[in-house]
Amino acid sequence: MPDAPKTQHRSVRVPDDDWADLETAAKKQGTDRGTLIKEFIAWYLRRPKAKLPKRPEH
Template sequence: MSPNAPKTPARQIRIGDTWYDFDAAAKAMGTERAAVIRELIDWYIREPGAKLPARPDRSVIEAARTQRAKEGQE
């Protein structure tokens, strides 16, 4: 095992373009997608003390979509 190997194996899911919106939202909250997903899973399976993660303002998502649209036109 290499020294940089993650402690858990990667999981693969299909999400679509909202994945990029999710990335922008997580970054706006000072975190990353994986951390938010873990929090959501813990809440969903009712782990003791688990809470829903905070969400960013909707304007963050709208800005991310606008930026992607501009990049797609270039």
């Protein structure tokens, strides 16, 4: 199957304003929301070599 994702799609509830602000902040850092969320989860779970994502400047 072409373009098959390596991970399963997950759903979470996030307020619209937070979701939009996260997209804006991620783009300013040259990344995307999904990447930031996965990095945070890895850090939170203390996965080897995981680092807390850098927070955006105000």
